[in-house]
Amino acid sequence: METIIHIENLQKSFGEKKVLCGVNLEVKRGESLVIIGRSGCGKSVLLKHINGLIPPDSGRVEVLGEVWGEITGKRMAEVRKRIGMLFQSAALLDSLTVAENVGLGLKESFGLSEKEITAIVNEKLDMVGMGGTNDLYPSSLSGGMRKRIGLARAIATNPDIVLYDEPTTGLDPITADMINDLILELHSRLDITSISVTHDMRAAYKTAQRIVMLYDGIIEYEGTPEQIKNSGNAIVDQFINGRAEGPIRIG
Amino acid sequence: MANGFSLIGRRAINFVSRLGSTFIVLGKTFYYFKAIPRSLGLIVDQLFMIGNKSLPLVAITSVFVGAVSAWQAAYQFKFIGAPLRYLGAAVGKAVVIELAPVLTALVVGGRVAAGIAAEVGTMRVTEQIDALDSMGISPARYLIMPRVLACMIMLPVLTMIANLVAIGGALVVSVLFVDMSHETFFNGVKNSFSMSDLFAGMIKSLVFGTIIGVVGCREGFFAGGGARGVGRATTEAVVISAVMILVSDYIIATILFRV
Numbered sequence: 001m002e003t004i005i006h007i008e009n010l011q012k013s014f015g016e017k018k019v020l021c022g023v024n025l026e027v028k029r030g031e032s033l034v035i036i037g038r039s040g041c042g043k044s045v046l047l048k049h050i051n052g053l054i055p056p057d058s059g060r061v062e063v064l065g066e067v068w069g070e071i072t073g074k075r076m077a078e079v080r081k082r083i084g085m086l087f088q089s090a091a092l093l094d095s096l097t098v099a100e101n102v103g104l105g106l107k108e109s110f111g112l113s114e115k116e117i118t119a120i121v122n123e124k125l126d127m128v129g130m131g132g133t134n135d136l137y138p139s140s141l142s143g144g145m146r147k148r149i150g151l152a153r154a155i156a157t158n159p160d161i162v163l164y165d166e167p168t169t170g171l172d173p174i175t176a177d178m179i180n181d182l183i184l185e186l187h188s189r190l191d192i193t194s195i196s197v198t199h200d201m202r203a204a205y206k207t208a209q210r211i212v213m214l215y216d217g218i219i220e221y222e223g224t225p226e227q228i229k230n231s232g233n234a235i236v237d238q239f240i241n242g243r244a245e246g247p248i249r250i251g
Numbered sequence: 252m253a254n255g256f257s258l259i260g261r262r263a264i265n266f267v268s269r270l271g272s273t274f275i276v277l278g279k280t281f282y283y284f285k286a287i288p289r290s291l292g293l294i295v296d297q298l299f300m301i302g303n304k305s306l307p308l309v310a311i312t313s314v315f316v317g318a319v320s321a322w323q324a325a326y327q328f329k330f331i332g333a334p335l336r337y338l339g340a341a342v343g344k345a346v347v348i349e350l351a352p353v354l355t356a357l358v359v360g361g362r363v364a365a366g367i368a369a370e371v372g373t374m375r376v377t378e379q380i381d382a383l384d385s386m387g388i389s390p391a392r393y394l395i396m397p398r399v400l401a402c403m404i405m406l407p408v409l410t411m412i413a414n415l416v417a418i419g420g421a422l423v424v425s426v427l428f429v430d431m432s433h434e435t436f437f438n439g440v441k442n443s444f445s446m447s448d449l450f451a452g453m454i455k456s457l458v459f460g461t462i463i464g465v466v467g468c469r470e471g472f473f474a475g476g477g478a479r480g481v482g483r484a485t486t487e488a489v490v491i492s493a494v495m496i497l498v499s500d501y502i503i504a505t506i507l508f509r510v
Contacts, residue, residue: 051385077387085385091378105386108393157386 001028004160004193005050010059011217012045019045021217022059027195029160032187034196034208036239038248041214043197044088047163050195051083052076064160081109084154084192088166090146092138092153098125099134102152110157124152128182144175148182155186162186164196168203180206201240205229213239215248269469276469277461279391280399286392287400293393297401300366305359305409312358313413316350317342317420325429335431339439342421344448348508351413352452353500356459359409360492364467367398368488371471372481380472395472399464406460407453414452451507458503459496466492 005027012020019042027033035043048054049061052068061068066079092101102124103117112120125131128148138146147167154162164183168176180203187194187207198204204211205225212222213236221228221236228236238246287294320342328335371394374380383390418440425431467488474484 048381053381053384077389080385080387083385085382087378087382089378091382093374093379093382094377105388109387153382153386 001030003027004029004064005195006060006062007046007049008060008062010046010049010061011057012042012049012054013057018217020049020056023214023217023219025212025219027193029193030191032183032194032196032207032209034198034204034211035214036199036201036204036211037214038239039199042217043199043214044165046214047085047165047195047197050161050163051080051085077109081105081157082160084157084159084162086147086150086154086162086164086167088169090138090143090150092146092149094138096137097134098130098136098138098141098149101138101149102156104153105157120156121152124156125149127155127186128152129178144171144179147171147175147179151179151182151186155190155192158190159192161193161195164194164198166198166200167196168198168200176200176203177206179203183207201242215239272473273465273469276391276395276399276472277465280396280465280468283389283392283396284400286396290392290397293397294400297397298405301359301363301398301401302405302408305362305405306412308358308362309355309409309413310416312354313351313416314420316354316413317346317417317422318424320345320350320417321421321424321429325425335429336435337439338425338429338431339421339436339441340443341439342425343418343440344443346417346421347414347444347452348448349452349500349504351417352410352455352459353496355410355413356406356456356463356496357493359406360459360463360496361489363402364463364470364488364492365485367464367467368471368474369481369485371395371398371468372474372484373471375472375474376477376481390472395468398468399461402460402464402467403457404460406456406463410452410456414449451503454507455500455503458499462495462499463492466495 003026005025007023007025010020010023023046035046037043045054049056049068050063052061055069064079064082066075071079093104096104099118099121103121106112106117106120121134122131125133128151130145130148130152133141133145133149138149141149167179167183171179183194183196184207186192194207196203196207208225210222211225211228213220213228215235221231221233223231228240231237234247238248321338324338324341325335328338374394380390380394383393422433422436425436426433470484470488470491474480
């Protein structure tokens, strides 16, 4: 299987705080990868490097054959069009309706006609179980509904890669499981490469083919869900079992 | 001592960085003028938000600016013994070259720069700008250019309306309270009117519109730190745009009006 994401020695600091200290990661086409780690360990920062929203301090991030930092303008936009992203807060544009949000990329980046956009929007909204909500505004939706609309927007352009930033955080267990099912369904139906960032182990076990644990700015461990469960690594063990006592430094 | 230098250094770096980012916003606005045809819908929305919705505020402000100008001018004329037939000339000139452009810009700037900074800043801290970027949509084209362009178009339009309303306000005060005929007032306005004054006023309002749009977008676009950051961006947008309007007013005046 072709490798579509290469990350080499990625380093990133914010002021004095070193967040990523040399991350190396490869993702193959069609893979479903989950990145786990404590809150604030740099998972979302890593994800935002993958679609070029944050520039690295050093290191190399190659996605779909292009290296961020070596391309600008149109070429950058072209790569981004092939990557969908579900944000932690869904990040729907609150001045636009649900349909306008889902169709935004299609209208602004792909220049499709209104008729084509409407057809795709309706198809994607049905796919995430939100058909008929076209004219609602994000302010009238619940957190779970927003996440599903965000998901519809992320897949509207049929991207090669979908990035999920904490897709189940803040949701009730049933809605969280629905989102997990949707991620699995999209992965199998659309053959999308998916990368999720989460600290919800239930979601990680359910949606991942491979799990990567980020700790202290580097990848501490990677393996299949089964390998993670039986890793024998004290740090991984403490995290996946949610214990306050152990080698992980709190604070 | 070292701390003092460090503080001055930090302030200097902050100033230069802020100035740089302001020019980046301005540059990106001009760069994306090429995308005006495909952004017409966004621009029209902003023209409505910035122009139409500022109209009542501009009208109320202007009518009183005109009224108070006429009253104060009449008081001064009486004090120095100047003939009242020059009242229309004095008020008309003051309104067209200075009062209407500057006061419209300050009033609209307060409303619009704050509104833009709050809206764009909220979009920044709620990741809506990241979402645009992630879809391959340039936030500069989608958010900044339409707002700055709308300010550049609407400020001269609003200033033109302010000119008329302010002169109307002055006329009412002159006729009702200064005991002057409307013919005398209008003759004064007509005799003192010159196209170059009107042009100068329009140039000023174009520059002020650009300042309001760019400062509002800049403060919002680089906002950070949640609700507090958006609040700070909003306040700074109003303060910075007001100061820049007054400073640039002086600079333009020294260039356009030779003493």
